[in-house]
Amino acid sequence: MTTSSLTSPPLPRPRPQYPESLDGPTTLSEIKQLQAVLIKAGLAHTRPAQNRLVALCSAARPPDPALDHALLLFSRSRKPTPFMRNTIVQSLANTSAPYRALRFYFAAHCAAVPPNHHTFPALLKACSHLHALSEGNQIHAQALKSGLGYDMLVRNALIHLYCSCAALDHAQRVFDKMLERDIVTWNTMINGYVQNGLARDALDLFRDLQLAGVWPDAITMVGVLSACAVAGALELGKWAHAYIEKHRMDGRISVRTALIDMYSKCGYIDRALEVFKSTPVRNLVLWTAMINGLAINGSGHKAVEFFDRMVHDDDIKPDGVVFISVLSACSHGGLIDEGRRLFDELKTRYNLVPQMEHYGCMVDLLGRAGRIEEALQLIRRMPSEPSEIVWRTLLGACRAHRNVQIGELAMKEIQRREPRHHGDHVLLSNIYASVGRWEDVAYVRRAMKRMGISKEPGCSIIVVDGRIYSFVVEDASHRHSEEVRAALERMARRLREAGHVPDTREVVARVEGGEEEREEKLVHHSEKVAVAFGLIRTVPGTTLRVVKNLRVCADCHAAMKLISEIYGREIVLRDRNRFHHFKSGSCSCGDYW
DNA sequence: ATCACGAGTT
Numbered sequence: 064m065t066t067s068s069l070t071s072p073p074l075p076r077p078r079p080q081y082p083e084s085l086d087g088p089t090t091l092s093e094i095k096q097l098q099a100v101l102i103k104a105g106l107a108h109t110r111p112a113q114n115r116l117v118a119l120c121s122a123a124r125p126p127d128p129a130l131d132h133a134l135l136l137f138s139r140s141r142k143p144t145p146f147m148r149n150t151i152v153q154s155l156a157n158t159s160a161p162y163r164a165l166r167f168y169f170a171a172h173c174a175a176v177p178p179n180h181h182t183f184p185a186l187l188k189a190c191s192h193l194h195a196l197s198e199g200n201q202i203h204a205q206a207l208k209s210g211l212g213y214d215m216l217v218r219n220a221l222i223h224l225y226c227s228c229a230a231l232d233h234a235q236r237v238f239d240k241m242l243e244r245d246i247v248t249w250n251t252m253i254n255g256y257v258q259n260g261l262a263r264d265a266l267d268l269f270r271d272l273q274l275a276g277v278w279p280d281a282i283t284m285v286g287v288l289s290a291c292a293v294a295g296a297l298e299l300g301k302w303a304h305a306y307i308e309k310h311r312m313d314g315r316i317s318v319r320t321a322l323i324d325m326y327s328k329c330g331y332i333d334r335a336l337e338v339f340k341s342t343p344v345r346n347l348v349l350w351t352a353m354i355n356g357l358a359i360n361g362s363g364h365k366a367v368e369f370f371d372r373m374v375h376d377d378d379i380k381p382d383g384v385v386f387i388s389v390l391s392a393c394s395h396g397g398l399i400d401e402g403r404r405l406f407d408e409l410k411t412r413y414n415l416v417p418q419m420e421h422y423g424c425m426v427d428l429l430g431r432a433g434r435i436e437e438a439l440q441l442i443r444r445m446p447s448e449p450s451e452i453v454w455r456t457l458l459g460a461c462r463a464h465r466n467v468q469i470g471e472l473a474m475k476e477i478q479r480r481e482p483r484h485h486g487d488h489v490l491l492s493n494i495y496a497s498v499g500r501w502e503d504v505a506y507v508r509r510a511m512k513r514m515g516i517s518k519e520p521g522c523s524i525i526v527v528d529g530r531i532y533s534f535v536v537e538d539a540s541h542r543h544s545e546e547v548r549a550a551l552e553r554m555a556r557r558l559r560e561a562g563h564v565p566d567t568r569e570v571v572a573r574v575e576g577g578e579e580e581r582e583e584k585l586v587h588h589s590e591k592v593a594v595a596f597g598l599i600r601t602v603p604g605t606t607l608r609v610v611k612n613l614r615v616c617a618d619c620h621a622a623m624k625l626i627s628e629i630y631g632r633e634i635v636l637r638d639r640n641r642f643h644h645f646k647s648g649s650c651s652c653g654d655y656w
Numbered sequence: 657a658t659c660a661c662g663a664g665t666t
Contacts, residue, residue, distance in 0.1 A: 118657070150657060181658040188659075219659040250660040282661040289662080320662040351663035387664045394665085423665040452666050459666070486666085640666080 091129045094119050110144055117147045121154040130154050149181040156189035164189035165198060178205070180214045187220035196228040219247050226255025246280055253286040262294035281312040288321035295610035295637050297329035298529060316342070320349045327356025330608060330635040330642045347379050355388040359641040361651035363396020367405070381409075383418055390424035394431055395641065397655050402428045419445075423453050430460025431655070435469050451480040455487060462493045470494045485516045523589035523611045527600045534592040550595040555586050558622055561629050566618040585618045590636060594623070598630060606633040614638045620656075624648050 098116055101107040116136055123129035133151055137143050148171055155164035168186055172178075183206045190199035203221055206212040218237055225234035238244075238252050249272045256265035269287050272279060279287070284307050291300035304322060307313050313322075319342050326335035339345075339353045350373040357366035370389040373379050381389075386409050393402030406425055409415050422445050429438040438457055442449050454476040461470030474491050477484070488511045495503040511517070521536040534547075565582040585591075590611050597607040615623075615638045627634050628648035636643045644651035 114657090121657085146657070153658065179658095184659050185657095216659045221659095223659065245659090247660045252660095254661065280660095285661045315662090317662040322662095324663070348663050353663090355663060382663095384664050391665060418665095420665045425665095427665070450666095455666050 089119050089123045089129075091120075091123055091132060094123060094129060094132065108141065113140055114144055114146045114150075117150050121150050126154065127158065130158065145176075145179055145181075148176070149179070149185060152182060152189075153185040156185050156192065161189035161192040165195075172205075178209055178211070180211045180217060183211055183214075183217045184220040187217070187224045191220075191224045191227040194228050196225075196230060199224045199228065215241075215243065215245060215248070219245075219251055222248065222251045222255065226251065226258065229259055231255065231259055231261070244277075246277065246283065249277060250280075250282045250286060253283065254289070257286055257289045257293060260293060262290040262296070265290040266294070266296070266299065279306075281307075281315050281318050284312055285317055285321045288318075288325040292321075292325040292328040295329050295524075295608075296526075297326075297331060297608065298526065300325045300329055316344065316346055316349055320352045323349065323352045323356060327352070327360060328637070330360065330637055330644065332356055332360040332362070345373075345377060345379075347373075347382060347385065350377070350379065351385040351388055354385060354392065358388050358392030358395065361395070361642065361644065361653070363392045363398050366392030366396075367398065367401050370405070381413055381415075383415060383421070386415070387420050387424060390421060390428065394424055394428035395652065395656065397432060397653070399428060399432055399434075419447065419450050419453065422449070423456050426453055426456045427460070430457055431463065433460075433464050435460055435464060435466050439469055439472075449476075451477050451484070454480075455484075455490075458487060458490050458494075462490050462497070465494065465497045467494055467498060467500070483514065483516060485511070485518060488516060489518055519613065521589040521611065521613050523593040523609050525593040525597050525607065525609050527597060532593070532596060534589045534596070536587055536589045536592075546599070547592060547596055550599045551586060551592060554591070554595045554598065554626070557629060558625055561625055563622060563625050566616075566621060585616075588616065588619050590615060590619050591622060594626060594634060598626075598632070604631065606635060608635045608637075610637045612639060614640075614656075615643060620650065620654070624650055 094116065097119070098107060101112050101116075106112050113136065117133045120129040120133035120136070130151075133147075133154065137147055137151060140147065148167075152164045152168055155161065155167055164186060168178075168182070183202060186202050187199060190196075190202060199221075203212070203224075206214075206217050206221075211217055218241055221237045222234045225231070225237065234252065234255055238248065241248060249268070253265050253268050253272075256262070256268060265286065269279070269283070269290070272283070284303060287303045288300060291297070291303060303325075307318060307322075312318055319338055322338045323335045326332070326338065335353065335356045339349070342349065350369065354366050354369050354373070357363075357369060366389055370381070370385065373385075374381065386405070389405060390402055393399070393405065402425065406417070406421065409417055409421065422441065425441055426438045429435075429441065435457070438460060442453055442457065445453075454473045458470055458473040458477065461467070461473060470491060474487060477487050481487075488507055492504045492507040495501070495507065522533060524531055524533040526532075565585050567582055567585065590609055593609045593611075594607055597605075597609070601607065615636060620643065623634055623636060623643065623645045625648065626632065627645035634643075634645040636645065641656070642651065643656070
């Protein structure tokens with residue numbers, strides 16, 4: 064027998080796992096056996112029996128055949144109960160064809176069967192799945208007409224509907240008008256903001272929740288962590304983690320998944336790995352979060368290794384989503400052969416059908432490696448019509464490898480599908496600029512102006528002493544401008560002294576100016592401003608963490624490497640979709656991005 | 657019985 068030592072603190076141990084999904088033990092054949100018993104007993108047509116049978120059907124695994132049986136029971140019933148109706152609407156809403164719920168309801172509506180307050184949440188959920196704002200509005204109106212529009216569950220479902228249709232103003236109006244809110248109300252609104260990319264609003268609302276004296280639950284915290292992941296808010300994410308442990312919510316696998324995702328997207332991959340390692344039971348989603356975290360933080364080999372471990376050690380069958388993560392890890396790590404092997408295994412070993420996204424990954428893999436022709440061949444051989452995203456991926460590869468001819472071809476294909484996407488014009492003009500075709504650059508710029516498309520301004524944020532400072536390119540309006548200007552000048556001087564040669568290939572704007580003007584532009588890229596600010600406002604040696612809204616340009620990337628060396632600083636820069644960890648003159652991406 | 661949550665290519 065061992066006794067626990069009083070001197071050493073107990074290791075933090077994950078709380079026991081709660082079941083996150085109940086796999087109903089009931090199968091259709093078991094339901095039919097029960098039905099047979101009920102028929103023999105002469106009870107099959109009683110209300111409670113019919114209700115029970117339909118409820119069992121809706122909980123059965125797999126659901127679809129049982130659902131058909133529920134519909135059969137319903138149609139054979141002489142006097143269907145409202146419970147049966149609602150249960151069927153609910154089940155249909157959760158299938159892959161939720162519009163059937165609306166049709167089913169419409170039939171009842173035409174037969175003048177009155178809805179009750181269980182009916183609307185299910186219908187609204189169907190509309191949420193379908194992103195059917197107009198149908199949702201009509202149901203909202205019907206709920207109001209039948210006097211159920213102010214039911215808490217109905218209003219929660221309305222908020223969810225409007226959030227899933229990106230109608231945040233409508234959602235907020237419903238939320239604001241509620242005099243009474245439960246935790247679901249708050250969670251729905253917080254997650255609605257997160258899913259629409261409005262992390263700031265989500266975190267503000269979380270603050271309101273706390274001020275209102277409401278206790279967050281595990282789902283609230285998942286939402287808060289997602290908001291931190293979107294915003295790259297590491298400090299708040301750490302606070303949320305501490306809160307979760309204190310209130311013993313870290314046993315849930317969804318919470319741990321959100322933690323891994325948050326730490327990964329804040330560039331803190333070691334902490335993500337710690338959470339992963341201390342999780343005793345792992346499922347596909349948790350593995351995916353970890354593999355994706357490794358992928359975006361430049362650990363391509365490790366991501367592939369984890370994928371193989373997931374399959375072999377945990378015996379988990381991969382799905383299409385985890386394949387996207389591991390394939391993108393290959394493409395960003397330059398792991399061509401691994402990527403090809405995995406793409407092949409997707410089909411042959413796991414019997415999955417490659418989706419558009421997987422082709423997109425493979426186009427990226429080949430294109431990034433400079434095999435532009437091969438990437439184009441792959442697109443031509445795709446079984447379905449390539450999306451504009453696939454063509455855009457190819458366009459990006461053409462920019463990186465200065466392939467004007469195929470770049471123009473890709474642009475033409477994109478134009479046919481989505482002409483107003485500003486990023487594409489910028490990419491094309493980058494290609495022209497990279498080979499010195501300035502007149503074509505100017506042509507693209509004029510075309511953009513004519514179409515009223517403008518380049519999204521670059522914006523970077525850095526957190527210093529718990530305060531968020533944001534810098535927009537060429538913005539001299541903020542109150543630190545004098546201080547920042549001086550810091551930038553000093554930094555630029557040190558960079559020049561260290562031998563940095565400005566790389567103006569990606570400078571698009573105002574090309575009528577000379578080379579000098581283009582160099583001047585580079586100095587004011589928002590990530591450089593944020594780093595210059597961080598250098599003067601933090602003690603030497605502090606890691607600088609910057610989050611940027613666009614991809615980092617080649618010049619900034621080279622400059623960051625040099626800064627990490629000459630200032631002896633680590634810089635963690637998150638761009639639009641991945642991380643660059645600069646340390647001692649090199650970057651975790653291996654200059655392959 | 658009914659409403660909320662975790663992973664994704666550009």
